[in-house]
Amino acid sequence: MPASDLDTELTAERNHLTESRAALRRMRDRAQSLFATGDKVAGDAYTAEQLGRHMARRVKELADDPDTPLFFGRLDIEETAYHVGRRHVTDDAGEPMVLDWRAPLSRSFYRASVRDPQGVATRRRFGFVKGELTSFEDEHLDRGEELGTKSRILTAEIERPRVGPMRDIVATIQPEQDELVRAELGDSICVQGAPGTGKTAVGLHRAAYLLYLHRERLRRSGVLIVGPNTAFLSYISAVLPTLGEVEVQQSTLDELIGRVPVKAADTPAAAAIKHDVRMAEVLRKALWGRLGKPTEPIMVSDGSYRWRIDAEPLRRIVDEARREGLPYSVGRDRVLARVVGLLQRQSEYRSGNSPNESWLRKMSKVAPVTAFLEQSWPAVTPEALVASVLTDPSVADGILTEDEQATIRWAKPPKTVKSARFSTADLLLLDEAAGLLERETSFGHVVVDEAQDLSPMQARALARRSEHGSITLLGDLAQGTAPWATTDWRDILGHLGKPDAPVVPLTVGFRVPEAVVMLANRLLPALGVNVPEAVSLRRDGDLAVVEAEPDDLDARTLAEVTAALGHEGSVAVIAADAAVERLRGHLTAAGVEHATPDDVEAEARVTVVPATIVKGLEYDHVIVHEPADIVAAEPKGLNRLYVVLTRAVTRLSVLHAKPLPDALRIM
Numbered sequence: 001m002p003a004s005d006l007d008t009e010l011t012a013e014r015n016h017l018t019e020s021r022a023a024l025r026r027m028r029d030r031a032q033s034l035f036a037t038g039d040k041v042a043g044d045a046y047t048a049e050q051l052g053r054h055m056a057r058r059v060k061e062l063a064d065d066p067d068t069p070l071f072f073g074r075l076d077i078e079e080t081a082y083h084v085g086r087r088h089v090t091d092d093a094g095e096p097m098v099l100d101w102r103a104p105l106s107r108s109f110y111r112a113s114v115r116d117p118q119g120v121a122t123r124r125r126f127g128f129v130k131g132e133l134t135s136f137e138d139e140h141l142d143r144g145e146e147l148g149t150k151s152r153i154l155t156a157e158i159e160r161p162r163v164g165p166m167r168d169i170v171a172t173i174q175p176e177q178d179e180l181v182r183a184e185l186g187d188s189i190c191v192q193g194a195p196g197t198g199k200t201a202v203g204l205h206r207a208a209y210l211l212y213l214h215r216e217r218l219r220r221s222g223v224l225i226v227g228p229n230t231a232f233l234s235y236i237s238a239v240l241p242t243l244g245e246v247e248v249q250q251s252t253l254d255e256l257i258g259r260v261p262v263k264a265a266d267t268p269a270a271a272a273i274k275h276d277v278r279m280a281e282v283l284r285k286a287l288w289g290r291l292g293k294p295t296e297p298i299m300v301s302d303g304s305y306r307w308r309i310d311a312e313p314l315r316r317i318v319d320e321a322r323r324e325g326l327p328y329s330v331g332r333d334r335v336l337a338r339v340v341g342l343l344q345r346q347s348e349y350r351s352g353n354s355p356n357e358s359w360l361r362k363m364s365k366v367a368p369v370t371a372f373l374e375q376s377w378p379a380v381t382p383e384a385l386v387a388s389v390l391t392d393p394s395v396a397d398g399i400l401t402e403d404e405q406a407t408i409r410w411a412k413p414p415k416t417v418k419s420a421r422f423s424t425a426d427l428l429l430l431d432e433a434a435g436l437l438e439r440e441t442s443f444g445h446v447v448v449d450e451a452q453d454l455s456p457m458q459a460r461a462l463a464r465r466s467e468h469g470s471i472t473l474l475g476d477l478a479q480g481t482a483p484w485a486t487t488d489w490r491d492i493l494g495h496l497g498k499p500d501a502p503v504v505p506l507t508v509g510f511r512v513p514e515a516v517v518m519l520a521n522r523l524l525p526a527l528g529v530n531v532p533e534a535v536s537l538r539r540d541g542d543l544a545v546v547e548a549e550p551d552d553l554d555a556r557t558l559a560e561v562t563a564a565l566g567h568e569g570s571v572a573v574i575a576a577d578a579a580v581e582r583l584r585g586h587l588t589a590a591g592v593e594h595a596t597p598d599d600v601e602a603e604a605r606v607t608v609v610p611a612t613i614v615k616g617l618e619y620d621h622v623i624v625h626e627p628a629d630i631v632a633a634e635p636k637g638l639n640r641l642y643v644v645l646t647r648a649v650t651r652l653s654v655l656h657a658k659p660l661p662d663a664l665r666i667m
């Protein structure tokens with residue numbers, strides 16, 4: 001295109017952007033005024049509240065961030081130009097000015113190719129600097145032109161220096177990612193992807209896509225995002241709101257299931273047993289073992305008459321309810337209802353009239369009935385059940401060994417259930433127990449990130465919350481650091497109740513430069529997992545491995561930080577947890593401002609991150625402090641080091657005084 005035509009095109013596109021922004025503002029103003037007058041037009045308080053809530057959400061959804069481009073692409077189909085952006089924008093006559101990236105037509109923006117142009121003559125990508133439209137790039141598919149990953153705009157997006165929280169990738173979703181993002185609501189999928197292949201991005205965009213397509217259904221049942229820790233959650237928390245999705249629950253698993261405060265810590269051995277799936281069987285046995293065989297009849301007097309139910313029909317009621325396979329508390333209610341039903345029938349037989357509600361209520365509370373219930377189907381809380389098992393684990397005979405029972409037995413049982421001090425792993429047991437007692441409500445869709453670290457019991461907790469919904473499971477077996485981390489996705493999928501979900505690989509890396517990937521890949525053979533290696537899209541990037549004297553290592557780290565600050569972007573010092581406070585102290589003493597990893601909005605460009613919580617995060621320049629200490633700190637230390645080395649977007653400096661781990665040295 002001649003330069004003058006280019007200018008004219010660019011000006012026309014800028015005008016379209018300005019007009020689209022103005023149209024969005026008008027849409028928001030309309031929503032705002034409806035919000036303000038909602039209670040006047042609504043007929044009653046309930047409708048007013050519903051409408052108010054809807055409009056408040058709508059106003060939020062229509063927020064315009066001046067730094068984020070409203071559209072990022074254009075499709076020319078049969079002489080018509082469609083701009084593709086973050087949300088629908090329509091003019092006052094309702095004509096589309098920008099198509100939501102999730103609309104069916106927009107799919108071609110991500111999927112059309114020379115081989116399958118889908119009617120697209122030209123695909124245009126826009127380049128932006130701080131919300132300002134500065135360039136565009138055309139692919140004339142009808143003339144056989146296709147850029148693929150060579151797109152300048154894609155490259156710039158991937159190579160941009162990172163600061164602050166994670167951003168959406170709507171402008172540059174790749175075809176293999178798009179296929180996952182647009183999977184059907186009913187489909188559960190497991191994505192196995194090397195570091196930086198966009199698993200988190202895919203999961204978040206899939207959530208946004210499903211909400212767009214099944215808004216009402218998912219608003220009722222809910223969408224849940226589960227991440228490994230709060231630092232990770234704060235890093236990703238802005239992505240969905242930027243896409244206009246403000247109502248998704250984002251939580252760690254512990255937060256999700258935390259029904260009591262954690263007041264105790266387990267030994268690693270005890271925690272491992274509590275995460276083992278056999279604990280589900282132990283709890284089931286302990287619970288159902290509480291049922292007693294009715295041996296006495298129930299004899300009740302209601303003031304006028306005496307009623308009697310023999311032991312035999314009572315036994316039948318209990319046995320039948322047990323066979324129905326209901327949650328324990330539901331079964332208990334059913335037994336009570338049937339007993340009262342028998343009394344009711346006797347009363348009807350004698351008087352010819354149906355007894356009233358209050359008679360029925362009274363009968364369900366009379367001492368002989370409650371005594372029968374307590375003896376044959378006693379009330380129990382999750383806390384009481386778990387406390388009983390941990391006080392006396394002998395109920396696990398035949399399931400856990402004696403040693404294992406001794407390992408989880410409370411050294412000092414609490415005087416009452418209320419005063420029991422539960423650990424983090426106990427939360428899982430409590431959740432399992434609660435699931436045996438009552439049915440858990442299921443989300444419509446659950447996205448689980450860093451899923452390789454799920455224990456069977458954790459997977460079961462999520463299975464209960466997605467029983468009637470689907471799951472997007474994201475992870476990388478090579479990054480498994482939990483003691484129970486799996487080496488086979490089928491195990492977790494089985495515990496999640498989705499055994500047939502396909503495992504789909506992602507192999508193109510968007511974060512880690514090639515040189516860094518090659519260093520990290522040296523560890524793979526030592527990790528004992530079978531995963532496809534990533535191919536990096538990034539040829540740029542620097543890698544330095546620096547040996548220092550032990551006394552000098554911290555000072556060298558500090559010098560590296562100062563040097564890194566000479567470049568653009570974020571800087572992270574990643575160290576074994578035990579070294580973090582000391583390193584923070586050095587930075588403070590040297591007057592270098594630094595932040596903690598969960599403060600993603602911090603002004604400071606430097607963050608000191610403990611190795612154990614760096615999973616899922618990324619920084620432009622990563623300085624790894626003493627790999628040997630990171631490896632030595634935990635049983636899966638080599639996997640941890642693999643995670644640590646793959647956080648770098650542009651530069652990685654590995655500083656060590658101790659010898660590097662063997663696996664890393666082997667060329």
Ligand SMILES: Nc1ncnc2c1ncn2[C@@H]1O[C@H](COP(=O)(O)OP(=O)(O)OP(=O)(O)O)[C@@H](O)[C@H]1O
Binds near residue numbers: 174177201
């Ligand atoms: N299609 C894409 N276009 C531009 N950037 C992308 C694309 N896909 C992923 N990225 C970027 O690559 C980086 C890594 O993505 P993400 O964190 O989703 O990877 P991941 O597979 O979850 O990594 P990890 O295994 O380390 O958790 C992010 O900065 C993300 O924005």
